[in-house]
Amino acid sequence: MKARVLIRPKEGILDPQGQVVERALPALGFEGVSNVRVGRMVELELEDTAGIEEMCERLLANPLIEDYEVLLLEPAADPAS
């Protein structure tokens, strides 16, 4: 099973990276952009999806300051075929 984990700063937590992007966009002529939040994405292939929540809690995300969302995608192609 292929999984995709979307990780973003928690609501209300300061996001310095998002702020820099927000400040840089008008400099390139893109007006009217606000509330930019920058997160990251982790893709993984799993034999068993049971541990994915714990993986997020303990390593992939920092639950003190980040929210995450797990998307389970189609089964990965069998490398043997």
Added chain:
Amino acid sequence: MSAGPAASRHRELGLTDREYELIIEKLGREPNGVELAVFSLMWSEHCAYKHSKKLLGRLPTEGPHLLMGPGENAGAVDVGDGQAIAFKVESHNHPSAVEPFEGAATGVGGILRDVFAVGARPIAILDSLRFGELASPRSRYLLNGAVSGIGHYGNSIGVPTVGGEVYFEAPYEQNCLVNAMCLGIAPADRLMRSAAAGVGNLLVLMGARTGRDGIGGASVLASAELGEDDASKRPTVQIGDPFEEKRLLECCLELLDRGTLRSLQDLGAAGLSSSAAEMASKGEVGLEIDVGRVPLREQGLEPFEIMVSESQERMLCVIEPDELAELEAVCARWEVRATAIGQVTADRRLTVIDSRAGADHVVGDMPVEALVDDCPLYDLEPARPARQIYGAPARKLRSEDPRDALPALLSSSNLSSRRSLFEQYDCLVQSRTVRRPQQSDSAVLQLYPDEDGDGVRPGIAISIDGNGRRVACDPYHGTVEAVLECAANLACAGAEPLGLTNCLNFGNPEKPHVAWQLERSVAGMADVLTRIGVPVVGGNVSLYNESGGAPIYPTPVVGMVGRLPDVGSVPQLGFAEEGHEIALVSPRGFQPSLAGSELAKLHGAELPQGLADIDVGAVWECIEQVRGAARGGTLASIHDVAEGGLAVALAECCLAGRIGASVSAPDGADRLTGLFGEGVGRFVVSGPPEALSALAAGLGDAVATIGTVGGASLALEGGLEWSLDELGGASGALAAAFG
């Protein structure tokens, strides 16, 4: 939440019933939610020092070089040539125990702001860290996070981390300590104070927008013991942004250069509440703040949240109204947000308005004096515990053979090389660093380049110290030792101490045995500082460092700053040249002791109750003579003998210089004590024979020649020998723990 915390919440906010009644008396009515939130923070231990203020009054705060003492954002000393060094150490223990990376990073950010708030450009950071034993995964997690956080903030903003110390002891397992010290340089006549002045002047908030960061931090986080349910305190983690702070720093320094500001104050614990109340109190004025004008990161913050938010990278200043345009122009150039949020008033009240609810909608109105000066101060009820309250450390070394003891000590967590930690820090940025970590016992910086070409570069040396286990053995003598250890470190670089900053990390002072530790520790610090003539310039108190009902080791961390005439003559720590003689300098009547030593810890010995008396006069005489010798430039190496005793000091000199030594170290029945016994005031020096004779002329029989430099091993008379490879391998244990 619309009314903020209700009156019934005063206990939850850390106020006692009696304190709450006193607030009602001072206000003449029940406080509303905003006022209660502000009072609870201003009357917390963190802001009001209610359990420590009386004690702190004992510390000497005057000295010939002192320019600015306790009470300002940072203290400052005169280093000559019209230059001042401002410095301070502060704790960020509880935030770091919750989220070590951000906690340590914002600890650095906070202490940097304290220093540039007085108009000084930050030039160096040092850290004092304490964690549980390295065997614990939690300790390794906290250590990794804290070290990365310090590096992230310091490296990004471009201030070198030039030194520090870390100890690993079981009582810090749940309650780690992260103390950060910063130094800045400023023209002595441009030091800035924080007192608000000039009725009608504008109060301007500069820097980051305000969010729900660290709300309740000062009262809930910093003044209550951490319990099992830490998770509930987590959403309030502050995130630091060193790039925002860099702009704020440059912007503030430019405004100070232009003379635009009347006063400047950083926003730290308790946010706007504390900063505004302190500025008003010092200036003997009132302040009116409109929370409706404070730029917010998210909508819908309640007035009390805006008043107590601990969002980082913010400063508060007072300017005359006609200077607003100039301030706005400078801020715009540095891309720093600046908003006039209020004004100075004559009524000596802190008035909070929320213009979002109507132009003159008052949401809080408090006498400044009540906030800052009227918090009840408590007398401690110290009682010396009948027996040692700390359990024996776990035994890690079975052998009593000195052959085994040295490698075991060098590889122990408290003594192994810190290279794997300090290599994460930029220690050279700004190009002032003359001695990097582990090249000398103190960090050495040159104040400015040799502009007049005479080859003389005046400098400063800095050391930070505080061995909690020694203080746990004996709060009085352990603290005296920490201060003298710092002075000894400075002497190794030829520096005379000018001032000291302290951070008193202790458990719950309402417990008689913790009160006793605190009282004895401050007494020791006061006595030794008075004796050696060094003033305290400022500092910080962190109490309630407990977990599961047990206090941490009492840990007074002291940071000392000294001046030296020429950084060009600073000796190294390591042995330099084959054939140089090695001498041991010891205070008159010195007796090394294994009680409370690192070797005793490895052997799992109970902590003693009481350490041997220290002859401060004799130690000071050694320190002054060694300082003179270091300045003379004739000695090749100087290293003070600290944890692990003489054998560890010799091994460190060999490893730092990558050369061996043959030494006629003490032999006989009490060999372990002679080799590994501890006590403050000894130095291992090396150099050409004539340099050692000159030192001996000043100190007489306090100097004993004990060996010569050379070879690829440390050989002690009586058949003890360790190759440099073996010693180096042992010393690299900390790096291996992270391999």
